[in-house]
Amino acid sequence: MSEQDTGSVGEVLIKYYDGTERLAKIVDREVPYPDGKLIVSRTDPSGIITHANRAFIEMSGYTREELIGVNHYILRHPDMPAVAFKDLWDTVAQGKKWQGYVKNLRKDGAYYWVKATVIPNIRNGELVGYTSVRRKPSRSKITESEALYVTLR
Amino acid sequence: MTLNLSVSPDFPPTHLSGWFIFNTWLQRQLNTGVHLELYDSFDAQREDIRNGKIDLIYANPYDASMLVRELGFKVLVRPRNRADETVIAARHDDPRSCVEDLGAGINIATTADPDVHTMGMIMLESADLDKTNVSFQECDSYVLVAKALLNGQADAGFFLKDGYDELSELVRHKMKMLVSSQISVVHHTLVAGPRMQEHAELLTERLLGMEEDPKGRDVLKSMGLDGWDVMEDEQTEFMIDLIDTLID
Ligand SMILES: Cc1cc2nc3c(=O)[nH]c(=O)nc-3n(C[C@H](O)[C@H](O)[C@H](O)COP(=O)(O)O)c2cc1C
Numbered sequence: 001m002s003e004q005d006t007g008s009v010g011e012v013l014i015k016y017y018d019g020t021e022r023l024a025k026i027v028d029r030e031v032p033y034p035d036g037k038l039i040v041s042r043t044d045p046s047g048i049i050t051h052a053n054r055a056f057i058e059m060s061g062y063t064r065e066e067l068i069g070v071n072h073y074i075l076r077h078p079d080m081p082a083v084a085f086k087d088l089w090d091t092v093a094q095g096k097k098w099q100g101y102v103k104n105l106r107k108d109g110a111y112y113w114v115k116a117t118v119i120p121n122i123r124n125g126e127l128v129g130y131t132s133v134r135r136k137p138s139r140s141k142i143t144e145s146e147a148l149y150v151t152l153r
Numbered sequence: 154m155t156l157n158l159s160v161s162p163d164f165p166p167t168h169l170s171g172w173f174i175f176n177t178w179l180q181r182q183l184n185t186g187v188h189l190e191l192y193d194s195f196d197a198q199r200e201d202i203r204n205g206k207i208d209l210i211y212a213n214p215y216d217a218s219m220l221v222r223e224l225g226f227k228v229l230v231r232p233r234n235r236a237d238e239t240v241i242a243a244r245h246d247d248p249r250s251c252v253e254d255l256g257a258g259i260n261i262a263t264t265a266d267p268d269v270h271t272m273g274m275i276m277l278e279s280a281d282l283d284k285t286n287v288s289f290q291e292c293d294s295y296v297l298v299a300k301a302l303l304n305g306q307a308d309a310g311f312f313l314k315d316g317y318d319e320l321s322e323l324v325r326h327k328m329k330m331l332v333s334s335q336i337s338v339v340h341h342t343l344v345a346g347p348r349m350q351e352h353a354e355l356l357t358e359r360l361l362g363m364e365e366d367p368k369g370r371d372v373l374k375s376m377g378l379d380g381w382d383v384m385e386d387e388q389t390e391f392m393i394d395l396i397d398t399l400i401d
Contacts, residue, residue, distance in 0.1 A: 033279075035251070035252070035276075035332050036276065036332045036333050036334045036335050037334075037335050037336070038334075038336050038395075040338075040395065042391075053338070055335075097397075097398070115278065117398040117399075118398075119394060119397055119398050121390070121394050123390065131391075131394045131395060131398060132398075133395055133398040133399065135275055135276075135278065135279075136276075136278070136279040137278075137279065138253075138278060138279050138280060138281045139253075139279075140281055141281075
């Protein structure tokens with residue numbers, strides 16, 4: 001758990017790129033990344049979730065049914081700067097691998113940090129979707145990212 | 154024409170004879186000559202694969218990408234309940250109890266097994282460790298990795314989980330796991346090359362039937378396997394995509 005966590009509870013209106021928005025509960029409490037696990041999800045080319053592994057379900061707090069078919073932005077935390085995701089989409093659109101540190105919002109309002117790698121899925125030369133695999137980030141990288149992301153918001 | 158069978162060098166030596174038995178079984182099923190070619194070195198095996206010498210291989214997941222995406226091999230089946238998981242272990246009496254307790258400058262006993270090494274390095278990232286601030290000692294087997302730990306030459310060791318579990322109880326009691334991966338979708342596969350494709354359908358059918366047949370069951374047992382599960386193309390592609398995210 002991060003030392004700065006206050007456990008405070010609030011509500012934030014999150015606006016997504018597609019014009020939709022939702023009032024999300026935000027709790028200042030970190031849920032530690034589970035040791036030895038990879039959190040895996042896949043999306044279609046537009047970012048709609050098509051696959052979620054057990055670790056993803058456990059960490060996000062949603063059921064598989066709640067995740068499949070919705071946009072991956074369901075995990076977007078308001079502390080994440082939009083430029084981080086712009087960089088993600090620009091990179092994978094070029095067919096390249098993207099790597100970065102992401103603070104994710106759980107269904108219960110708490111958060112968890114990941115080191116994420118996103119790659120395009122190419123089948124017979126065609127883009128059919130994206131795979132994201134997350135691993136446990138180091139505390140120092142989380143602190144660095146927190147400091148960087150405040151300046152980008 | 155004689156076909157060539159090979160096995161990723163990371164298989165446990167206790168199952169060596171099992172692969173010879175499997176080779177004999179294979180010749181009977183296909184009614185053709187099959188030669189079993191074994192390697193000590195991953196690189197020597199990869200070179201022969203690239204030169205088109207291998208027709209059927211029990212491949213580690215790391216090599217699956219090259220075989221399928223570069224060389225047009227096709228995954229037929231996977232061994233049931235045999236995911237490739239990685240353990241990072243330390244001496245039992247070491248005060249460090251989790252990966253984050255490890256610091257820069259440590260020495261790691263590892264093997265040439267690319268999967269285990271890659272996953273071991275990924276699990277060290279949470280301690281800010283990478284190849285620039287740790288040193289390695291490459292060992293020829295997991296028994297030797299354990300030895301390097303126990304005699305104090307290394308601070309931590311990378312093991313294939315199955316290799317760790319097969320160490321003697323005495324040795325295991327002198328060690329402790331700092332972390333064990335739980336990925337479950339990364340595993341070995343049996344992969345057929347271009348010359349094997351004409352037999353692929355028959356072979357897959359026979360492989361899946363092995364566990365139903367007493368002789369087949371004996372062969373499986375000698376290889377240390379429970380049975381085979383079919384791998385659809387998309388399952389293979391998914392595994393390869395996943396591994397791609399793990400290698401730089
Ligand atoms: C495969 C894949 C995985 C993604 N995973 C996450 C994630 O875990 N958390 C997240 O906030 N955004 C993730 N995104 C990015 C979202 O699609 C979205 O761009 C982001 O949440 C920002 O929302 P916005 O574009 O509506 O501003 C992922 C995208 C892809 C293609």
